[in-house]
Amino acid sequence: MSALILIELNGSEVSANSRAALTAALQLSDSVDALVLTNDSANASSAASMSGINTVKTIVDDSLEHANVEVASKLIADVMSDYKFLVSGSSTYSKNILPRVGALLDVQPISDVCEIKSSNTFVRPLYAGNVMATVETSDDTIVMTVRATAFEHAEDGGSAAVEALSPAMPESNSTFISLQESQSERPELTTAERIVSGGRGLGSKDNFAMIEQLADKLDAAVGASRAAVDAGFISNDYQVGQTGKVVAPKLYLAVGISGAIQHLAGMKDSQVIVVINNDPDAPMSRMADIVWQVDLFDALNELNAYQV
């Protein structure tokens, strides 16, 4: 009844959501292996240092640098003959690949697992997290993504064996052209301890820089509502919510965000929520621990000038 976790790499390092996947997999099985699809065999070492993994299996091929989904899903499906569970952290990487693996294995995958009740019973969100469902699967092989905010992130401390697999590379009908990566020196949104998030109320891309300034002051990541992204204040990968990223930092500071249910779905588990807004009736304010009802530009100026 062994489990395989699909590792997502962040450069050469294991991503935080893969660390959550390992914690989840260890709740399902005593025997957890990891699979790394990469263009560089050196990238297995970060996975091998995580505590709790038996063997890290690697498949190395140039085409795997930018996870070609047709290739990746076939490779993973073939490896799965030795495993009962396939677990990966919820991200655009795993959500792209795992359902296609499910199709190849004739398995109904389970998305965004937040809690493992037993080896076939899981809790997952519906309706942007407004409803939590307990679901029981009857599939023999179980394929799932898990929320990185719902499971501890496994630490280093292991030294797993690394085993290189060399399957024939499947054919592909698509080709990678380019990746326009967001460059940021700030903490990564999904793992940051503090997030300063801005909404439509900021009014312009130039004004949004005040959010970035405050984030730097607090050593925080920058987030945004869908409205702010749609308006072009900041790029899509900063969006928090049902269709963006799900976060649960120690501190979530929301500026000029009214709080559509889709946004609340992405940040409601934050430990401390601070809302800066001039609208006392905004849904966001009801779930705040601290509310500052004020013109948001006055607040940002005061906060950015404040000597900590």
Next chain:
Amino acid sequence: MKIIIPVKRVLDPYTQARVNKQTQQVDLSNAKMAMNPFCEIAVEEALTLKESGAATETIAVSIGTDKTVDTLRTALAMGVDRAIFIKTDSELDLQPLHVGKILANIIQREEAQLIIMGKQAVDNDNNQTGQILSGLLNYSLGTFISKFDLSSDANSVEVSREIDSGIETRKLNLPAIVTVDLRLNEPRYASLPNIMKARSKPLETIELSSLGIDTSPRIKVVSVEESGTKDRASKQISSAEELFTELNQMGVL
């Protein structure tokens, strides 16, 4: 080139989902329903391709009880040429794997080269059906797309995908399935004359049972509960100094 656009009828996204404790299901009786917002974006993209002359025909497909026809009529009113309605007898708990198998059947029958669909439905939030469909048909796949360009020979598409690290651009050879993200386009509204016209557009009904697809549930919903957003006891403050003092006391700085 034929385009198939699978569409789903869901609880209106601006309506709060309520759980019926007796049935342990989300209560959809008397609830306001709508086309899944991502499906509207998929319809819009297909219509744009038809208007540019790149597509010969646009076909919307949906699966469900008789009320699902409303959603197909909405797609027709937006401008889709015809609709295929896969009729189920009752509110079957169809899961993405089932939906994928049903859609694969229709796509093969229609010999469609391009499938444009939403990246997720805002009820079950699975974000799976397009990916599953691509695996069943062995079509190329572009998920979460925010930009779509058909090649001049109509043999491939270049798509930009919104991924966690930024924007990835890929070329997909047809046949292909793309799942659309929010920023691909602004879906049009159906005008009143088009709503009238949609009533006479072709809508074919196929009984699900006639397709011979195993729809026995793989996943059983044991229970559901509303988790919503819990109101918190908000403390009002009125200065940066107060805020920093509070946050320091809470130990979150």
